[in-house]
Amino acid sequence: MEVIGILTFTLKEMEKRKFVLVIHGGVGTILPRNMTIEKEKAYRDVLIRALSVGERILKNGKTAVEAVEAAIVVLENIPLFNAGRGSVFTYEGENEMDASIMDGLTLNAGAVAGVKRIKNPITAARKVMENSPHVMLIGKGAEKFAKKENLRLEKPSYFYSEERYQQLMLARENNEVILDHSGENKSTDKEIENNDKKLGTVGAVALDRHGNLAAATSTGGMTNKRYGRVGDTPIIGAGTYAKNNTCAVSGTGHGEYFLRNVVAYDISALIEYKGKSLKEAVDFVIHKKLKGQNGEAGVIALDKKGNYEMTFNTEGMYRGIVSDIEPARAEIFK
């Protein structure tokens, strides 16, 4: 597809065209008082790094799909965020990861859920989209597919971090399920300190110079989760959605609320069917609908004109943006 796009205009024309990349690293009770200078710098640095990797791709006229995948791979490969390497532990002491990706041009989509060994679940999701007739593969089957596609599988030790393990022990003691940064209000001091080290689901939305949108999301789930729980991240329409003539959306927060409210597609439908602007649609869903249900939530959203939103109803959201006219910028607090 991008080849056709590239051929329709010269390199010079292309350089005049817009591109935008927006990323997030989860929402929650992220407060300046719980953040050291070093920690804040570490988060900002990696957000900027992910933006820069995506920017290079978009600047060169490559696709939005490539950019969102590449940005998420950066976030999956460092232990700071709850995705890929930094995934939290389930009740059983394992990592179960989910990811999805969608191409706004073709409406093609791919997702994996409940995978334990795939180094980059977002790449597996893209392979499902591009190299299979399916949209969603789960569990061991998804891992078999990833292996066939020559994706890198890792041993459990790759995903192990002492910090994540301590989080599990703490959650087990308190017999609670922790997702992203939620539940931190009811926490003890020790937990606040601890939960503050947890980091959420990661996501990206992009507009490329061919005018195409893409969205992608990746997560390590909830600390201490049981029973093969799957949230909104691998669900097309809930955690991820992209359609050129409406918008690209990636969500983070309390997944069950995203599932019941079909959040990502709802934002698209409000634009398509009700004539809302991107901002109106996002504000309605995050601040009115989900807030009204006490659903902690954040989304990044982007339309084909390059309008973008980074909206959340919590204390903070790790987020960043870069475009042809805006240098890479990372934000954390409100």
Added chain:
Amino acid sequence: MEVIGILTFTLKEMEKRKFVLVIHGGVGTILPRNMTIEKEKAYRDVLIRALSVGERILKNGKTAVEAVEAAIVVLENIPLFNAGRGSVFTYEGENEMDASIMDGLTLNAGAVAGVKRIKNPITAARKVMENSPHVMLIGKGAEKFAKKENLRLEKPSYFYSEERYQQLMLARENNEVILDHSGENKSTDKEIENNDKKLGTVGAVALDRHGNLAAATSTGGMTNKRYGRVGDTPIIGAGTYAKNNTCAVSGTGHGEYFLRNVVAYDISALIEYKGKSLKEAVDFVIHKKLKGQNGEAGVIALDKKGNYEMTFNTEGMYRGIVSDIEPARAEIFK
């Protein structure tokens, strides 16, 4: 909730109120010339039985959620349809089942995917909705949860049928994946005969006398499927959706198209945001959007006024309807 509902009006008043139950048993190339009188009777009989079980529940003022679950349990318990007992075999010679349910009053929802041993996946989905904080559980975790809820698990032999096994062997020979009744056009004579014995996903939508809607869907997936493929059936918004002020929807057909188009929620959004009638919304999605993408599809849909649709873009759909004013009726062909 239903207790409050019951208390707000007397039994006599309740008896005047509407109820409707619509069910389906899958779409595909279902042609009269491939159907014997005995076969047709067997399908009609079981559809009528499922309708009667649901009717009794709704007549007595019980909830739409109870009715859709009970109707689907009837269809899961006989080997005729591709759900529960009659589930088809995966590439590995196993059964992997998916199901979901949604309550239009509360927007609560539950789903299971990739379960191999649960006798009634739809009941497991309801337990997820009512007895867990989650919406979706997959694989072994979902089975652990079902066990904890005292649901009946069965050995693989319960789900074994010689007919389904022969379908797998045939699909393996032809190295193809068969879903519902699709792909029958390209089939050999032997396959036509064989595929004609396959039966699709089952689903139900109901309006109860309290004015509440519910939707539910259950499937055994695709013959010869690999890699833990999951279709639209367990995905809230794709295969199943219910919201009192719009509609209840259950879908069947080529699941990947339902996933990419977020079909069930799309119908709801067209009503809510674009002011379409139920019929207009359903016709647009099935005959225009999905037909335009060559997506074989059917849905049953119902609104709070009792308007219902049974719409498909294939040769046939196993379906039936009963209400306070219409006796139970089953249909198969166009």
